[in-house]
Amino acid sequence: MTAFLTLAALVLLLLFALGLVRMALGPTRADRIQAVQLSGTTTVGILLLLSEALAMPALVHVALVFVLFAALIAVAFVRHPRSQE
Amino acid sequence: MMVFDSLLALIIAALAWRCVTVRDLFQAIVTFIVLGLMLALSWTRLDAPDLALAEAGIGAGLLGVLLLSTWRVVRDAGPDQGEGPPPSPWVRTAAAVGSIALGTAFAVVLHTVEVDSDRAGGLALESLGEAGVEQPVTAVLLNFRSYDTLLELGVLLMALIGAVLLRSPLIHRPAAEDTGTESPLLPVLVTVFTPLVLLMGTFLVWAGAHSPGGAFQGGAVLAGAGVMLVLGGRLGGDAQVSLLLRALLILGVSVFTVIGLLLMPLEGAFMAYPEGLVYPLMVTIEFSLALSIGLTLLLLFTGTNGLRGAPA
Amino acid sequence: MTHWMAALLITAGLVFFLAGTVGLLRFPDAFTRLHALTKADNTGLGLLAAGVAVLALTWQLVLLIALTWLLAAMASSIACHLVARHGLHHDNHEETRE
Numbered sequence: 400m401t402a403f404l405t406l407a408a409l410v411l412l413l414l415f416a417l418g419l420v421r422m423a424l425g426p427t428r429a430d431r432i433q434a435v436q437l438s439g440t441t442t443v444g445i446l447l448l449l450s451e452a453l454a455m456p457a458l459v460h461v462a463l464v465f466v467l468f469a470a471l472i473a474v475a476f477v478r479h480p481r482s483q484e
Numbered sequence: 485m486m487v488f489d490s491l492l493a494l495i496i497a498a499l500a501w502r503c504v505t506v507r508d509l510f511q512a513i514v515t516f517i518v519l520g521l522m523l524a525l526s527w528t529r530l531d532a533p534d535l536a537l538a539e540a541g542i543g544a545g546l547l548g549v550l551l552l553s554t555w556r557v558v559r560d561a562g563p564d565q566g567e568g569p570p571p572s573p574w575v576r577t578a579a580a581v582g583s584i585a586l587g588t589a590f591a592v593v594l595h596t597v598e599v600d601s602d603r604a605g606g607l608a609l610e611s612l613g614e615a616g617v618e619q620p621v622t623a624v625l626l627n628f629r630s631y632d633t634l635l636e637l638g639v640l641l642m643a644l645i646g647a648v649l650l651r652s653p654l655i656h657r658p659a660a661e662d663t664g665t666e667s668p669l670l671p672v673l674v675t676v677f678t679p680l681v682l683l684m685g686t687f688l689v690w691a692g693a694h695s696p697g698g699a700f701q702g703g704a705v706l707a708g709a710g711v712m713l714v715l716g717g718r719l720g721g722d723a724q725v726s727l728l729l730r731a732l733l734i735l736g737v738s739v740f741t742v743i744g745l746l747l748m749p750l751e752g753a754f755m756a757y758p759e760g761l762v763y764p765l766m767v768t769i770e771f772s773l774a775l776s777i778g779l780t781l782l783l784l785f786t787g788t789n790g791l792r793g794a795p796a
Numbered sequence: 797m798t799h800w801m802a803a804l805l806i807t808a809g810l811v812f813f814l815a816g817t818v819g820l821l822r823f824p825d826a827f828t829r830l831h832a833l834t835k836a837d838n839t840g841l842g843l844l845a846a847g848v849a850v851l852a853l854t855w856q857l858v859l860l861i862a863l864t865w866l867l868a869a870m871a872s873s874i875a876c877h878l879v880a881r882h883g884l885h886h887d888n889h890e891e892t893r894e
Contacts, residue, residue: 400799400851407806407844409488414817416495421820421829422514423502429826429883431514433833436875437820440837441813442521443868447848447861448806449528457533457696459860460688461524461540464705466868467681468545470673471712472517473875475552477882478670478715667881673874680867 404452408445415441432476439469489529496522509558513551520544533696534621537688541704542781549711550785617693617766625698626766630740630755637737637773644733644780648789674716681709689774693763699736699770703777710782710791721788729779729790736776740769798850805847812840826883830876837872841865 415438422434443462450458499522503515520543527536571579608624617623625633685705692698713719743765744755751758757765783789812835819832845865849858 400802403803404806405485405488407810409491410810411813412488412491412495414813416491418817418820419495419499419518422518423511425511427826427883428510429879430829431511432879433826433829433876434820435514435517436872436879437816437833437836438518438521440841440868440872441817442525443864444809444813444841444844445525446528447845447864449525451848451851453528455528455533456857458528458536459857459864460691460695460697461528461533461536463684463860463864463867464537464540464545464688464701465521465524466864466871467677467684467705468540468548468708469868470677470871470875471545471681471708471715472548472552473871473878474670474673474712474715475549477667477878478717667874667878669874669877673871673878676870677867 401452404448408448408452411441411445411448415445428476432473436469436473439465439472443469492522492526492529496526509555513548513555516551517544517548520548534698534701537696537701538704541701541708545708546704546711546781546785549708549715553715553785617763619692619694619696619698621696622692622698622766622770625700626769627757627762630744633773634737634740634744634755637740637776640777640780641733641737644783647784647787670716674712674718678709678712678716681705681712685709685774685778689770690767692770693767699773699777703774704781706774706778707781707785710778711785714782714786719791719793721783721786722790722792723788724792725790732779733776733783736769736773739772743769802847802850805843805850809840809842809844809847812836812843816840827880830880834873834876838869841868 418434418437418441422431422438425431443465446458446462446465450456450462496519499515499519503512503519506512506515520539523543524536524539527533527539608628609620611628612620612623617626685702685708687702688697688705689699689702690697692702710719714721740755743757747757748754783791816832816836819835820829823829823832842865845861849861852858852861
């Protein structure tokens with residue numbers, strides 16, 4: 400089973416590399432941010448697979464942190480930090 | 485696994501290269517964020533989930549958000565903000581040669597260092613029973629090597645003071661551009677995610693005693709919750725500092741030092757903890773550290789010395 | 797038995813990830829690409845998480861994996877809306893300023 404999980408993680412990593420092409424091509428910023436979102440999801444997938452393959456349950460925590468910060472990055476893309484003087 | 489690691493290394497190298505060479509600032513930032521994702525993965529492959537958490541929270545997460553926000557502010561300020569003429573080829577060549585020389589020197593020096601068969605690491609693992617916590621990294625950070633952690637916190641505070649002194653007036657402009665065009669779902673995201681991020685941060689601090697996590701990772705995630713509120717417009721930077729905020733900022737350093745000093749007469753050494761009390765002391769220290777770290781990082785993001793709730 | 801189920805779920809998840817990535821590369825503009833993206837995010841990660849959860853040893857871990865997927869699905873759908881809306885209003889003139 401470990402071999403299968405590792406293989407699946409490898410496939411995801413390959414897809415990640417493919418998705419980077421869109422990040423480099425653009426053409427708009429929305430495209431690039433979308434590529435980042437997809438690569439974030441792919442990384443979460445890889446982490447879930449590795450947590451089982453390497454028997455490291457803590458990797459699920461790392462995946463969860465990534466999910467939360469991916470949302471934050473999307474918000475940062477569309478919003479200004481505001482402050483009042 | 486070999487193929488996986490090789491591909492990972494290749495992607496990291498390619499991303500790092502592109503991050504430095506790409507001309508467009510936005511692309512460089514986006515590449516940097518993705519590079520953070522891959523670095524976190526490589527830390528997990530190196531058996532260091534603690535660092536993967538730190539990289540996820542600080543490297544890819546907080547830093548990515550900070551860079552994106554800075555980019556927006558700089559772009560909106562107009563095209564000629566800080567755009568000097570590009571340095572001459574001579575300067576660039578000199579910089580490249582200098583960097584290569586420095587890197588080579590470091591490589592040579594590090595190569596000649598005699599590694600004493602990992603003695604410190606072995607010692608730490610052997611005496612883990614006395615540390616009060618099961619997680620080796622937390623034991624080293626808060627017990628065996630607590631001086632270092634205390635000084636790191638001092639550095640973080642210094643960084644904040646520097647950032648507040650240097651703060652750019654740009655960040656204080658109201659954002660007119662966003663109004664009316666943004667998604668009505670944004671408040672939903674902020675409302676639902678902020679408590680969850682807070683919970684996750686607290687959990688990571690708590691989990692530091694027995695699994696990867698701890699004050700730094702938890703603090704970074706706590707700061708993430710604050711950043712979410714700032715971006716959602718519910719919290720803003722302020723020039724006024726409240727006493728409470730100041731107290732929270734130095735809470736970590738003070739609790740760390742006070743506990744270390746109070747127990748000195750009992751244990752005979754600074755920052756030595758009595759046998760039975762180690763665990764509760766560690767948790768107290770860890771939570772106060774995390775609060776201070778989180779707040780410091782949040783203030784580094786807003787670039788102000790205070791915070792206040794935004795008017796609705 | 798559980799192994800086969802997990803393998804099946806994970807493979808199905810990978811297919812969705814593949815579809816999402818190909819869509820991201822091949823679809824003509826940012827708005828159709830969003831469509832590809834959400835497939836990978838929601839269904840792909842969902843199937844993959846289900847596959848890993850089948851193999852998980854403790855129920856705490858299963859809940860944690862489920863939470864990860866739930867939050868990812870929610871975050872990605874809202875993030876897509878934010879990005880699309882932003883693109884609709886700003887992107888036409890943004891990239892030309894370089």
